[in-house]
Each structure stands twice: as C-alpha cells, then as structure tokens.
Amino acid sequence: MTVLAVDVGGSSFKVAELEGHRVLRSARVPHRSEPADLDALGDLLGEWLGAPAGREPARAAGIAVPGVVDEHGVLRSVHAKVGYLVGLDLHRWFDQRLGLPVAVDNDARAAGWGEYVAGAGRGAEVLLTVTLGTGVGTSLVVAGQALRDRAGHRGILGGHVRVAPGGRRCTCGGTGCLEAQASGWALPGLLAERLPQHPGSRLATGSGFADVLDAADAGDVLAVALRDELVGWWGVGIAGMCALAGPDVVVLTGGLAAGAGRYLDHLRTTLADLAWDTTALPELRVAEDVWASATLGMADRARALTERTPL
Numbered sequence: 264m265t266v267l268a269v270d271v272g273g274s275s276f277k278v279a280e281l282e283g284h285r286v287l288r289s290a291r292v293p294h295r296s297e298p299a300d301l302d303a304l305g306d307l308l309g310e311w312l313g314a315p316a317g318r319e320p321a322r323a324a325g326i327a328v329p330g331v332v333d334e335h336g337v338l339r340s341v342h343a344k345v346g347y348l349v350g351l352d353l354h355r356w357f358d359q360r361l362g363l364p365v366a367v368d369n370d371a372r373a374a375g376w377g378e379y380v381a382g383a384g385r386g387a388e389v390l391l392t393v394t395l396g397t398g399v400g401t402s403l404v405v406a407g408q409a410l411r412d413r414a415g416h417r418g419i420l421g422g423h424v425r426v427a428p429g430g431r432r433c434t435c436g437g438t439g440c441l442e443a444q445a446s447g448w449a450l451p452g453l454l455a456e457r458l459p460q461h462p463g464s465r466l467a468t469g470s471g472f473a474d475v476l477d478a479a480d481a482g483d484v485l486a487v488a489l490r491d492e493l494v495g496w497w498g499v500g501i502a503g504m505c506a507l508a509g510p511d512v513v514v515l516t517g518g519l520a521a522g523a524g525r526y527l528d529h530l531r532t533t534l535a536d537l538a539w540d541t542t543a544l545p546e547l548r549v550a551e552d553v554w555a556s557a558t559l560g561m562a563d564r565a566r567a568l569t570e571r572t573p574l
C-alpha cells in the first residue's frame with residue numbers, strides 16, 4: 264500500500280509517495296506562502312493519484328506543518344510565514360480535492376516520529392529529536408508513543424526554552440529563547456551585528472549556516488565564533504531537555520544539521536560538561552536524510568489511518 268506525505272516548509276512543499284518506509288518518488292512544489300500554492304500542491308498530488316508509482320494509487324496522506332496542531336488536526340498557530348493556513352480544515356481540503364483521509368501534525372513531532380519508526384532513532388526507549396532549521400523544533404517519543412496533548416503543545420516547544428534570559432528577541436514575544444539565540448532565522452541578525460567588526464570575513468549578510476561551517480573550517484575568525492556560539496546554545500538547550508526527559512538517544516535533523524558531523528564533537532563536549540551524570544549521556548545521532556524526517560513520519564501516520572478505517 265502506498266501513501267502520500269507532505270512537509271510544509273517556508274519556501275517549498277516537500278512531497279513524497281511511499282510504500283512502507285521506501286520512497287517511490289519525491290518532489291518539491293514552490294511555496295511562496297500564498298493560498299494559490301495549495302492549488303499547485305493539489306494538482307501534483309492529483310497527478311500522482313492518477314498515475315501511481317506503486318501498484319495502486321495512494322490510499323491516505325499525511326501533512327506536516329510548521330505550527331501547533333490540535334487534537335482535531337486543526338492548525339491553532341503557525342510560523343508567521345504560513346499564517347494563511349491557520350484555521351484551514353486540511354481534512355476537508357484533502358477529502359474534497361483528492362478523496363483521501365489525511366493525518367495532520369506539527370513538523371517537529373512528525374520528524375521525531377519519522378526518525379523513531381524509520382530513521383536514526385530506531386530502538387530508542389526515550390527519543391528526543393531536535394530539528395535545527397529556520398526555527399528549532401523538538402519532539403519526544405516515550406515507550407513507543409509520540410508525546411501529544413489536546414492543545415498540541417506537548418514536546419514540541421523546546422525551541423522556546425529560555426536559555427538566555429534578557430537575550431535576543433524571539434518571534435514568540437519572549438527573549439533569549441533557544442531559537443532566538445541560535446537558528447536559521449536568528450543567523451541574519453547575528454551576521455548584521457558582527458560583520459562590521461570583521462571586514463575581512465568571507466561571510467556576507469546573506470550567508471547561511473553551511474557558509475558559516477565552510478568559512479570556519481577555512482579559519483575565518485567570525486565564522487568560528489558564530490559556529491561555536493550557535494553550537495554552544497544548542498548544547499545548553501539540549502542539556503536542559505536531557506536533564507528533564509532523560510532520553511537514551513538524541514537525534515539531530517533539519518537543514519542546520521546537514522553539516523552536523525563538523526560540530527558534533529563540540530556539542531557532545533557541551534552536553535557532557537552540563538550533564539548531571541556523564542556515565543548516562545544520551546547517544547547523539549544525526550538523521551540519515553535531514554530533509555526527509557517529517558515526510559517519513561507523516562507517511563507512517565497516514566498508514567495508521569488506513570489501518571483504523573474499515574474499507
């Protein structure tokens with residue numbers, strides 16, 4: 264049986280058709296955060312249903328969104344860029360447009376579930392997954408269950424743990440949240456402040472975290488400082504989450520984890536420095552495909568829908 268999975272990102276919809284955990288095909292649909300983009304997504308999914316990559320058309324779908332999803336699968340709050348999705352009934356949209364049942368969830372929780380069932384988190388007793396991307400998302404899987412609640416908040420708001428009270432201003436209205444100190448969206452602000460003091464730096468206002476890692480490897484002073492600062496904050500945030508939840512495995516995923524091999528030792532050292540008991544440190548792993556975690560998770564949720572619904 265095949266299913267469709269969609270991960271709603273700030274610049275594209277990541278779309279995949281899967282059989283089991285195997286991706287049969289995948290695509291990206293541009294997302295300028297306009298309602299019309301949903302039509303383009305619907306067109307592609309409709310084409311795929313009409314010409315299945317597997318033996319038969321997909322029987323269900325799953326969609327991961329960057330926001331809080333309540334127990335009914337309705338978006339309650341989202342990243343500002345996709346604000347048009349708030350209140351949209353995605354169950355109705357998938358039913359009317361494609362005739363498919365759909366599972367809807369927060370993208371960080373979806374990523375954690377994907378890593379648990381099909382990725383680097385397999386076999387964990389307590390799995391903490393940290394998505395380092397535009398923002399910082401978290402999720403916990405405990406004894407085979409992804410933590411969730413009626414309001415949709417449980418486990419996912421680790422990016423808004425206050426690691427630096429009085430620190431940088433956050434999109435949530437607070438200051439010093441983990442993602443305000445260290446995330447994809449925080450990086451341009453940090454660069455704008457620091458670049459004037461480093462006229463010789465290879466970095467520029469539009470540099471991304473991959474550029475920072477490259478420049479740091481080449482010895483660029485500003486890049487080394489920024490890399491170490493971001494990784495240091497992630498260490499503080501993750502150490503706090505570990506003290507509370509006691510995961511045996513921590514998985515990093517998301518775009519800023521793409522080069523994690525280059526800073527993993529620093530992160531491990533920070534976690535060890537801040538740990539209560541260094542003999543019980545979690546195993547730190549990186550997703551095999553940092554772009555696929557959420558679609559893997561939503562594909563599994565979609566399959567579960569078909570098991571529950573009588574044919």
Ligand SMILES: [Zn+2]
Pocket residue numbers: 422423433434435436437440443
């Ligand atoms: Zn915040």
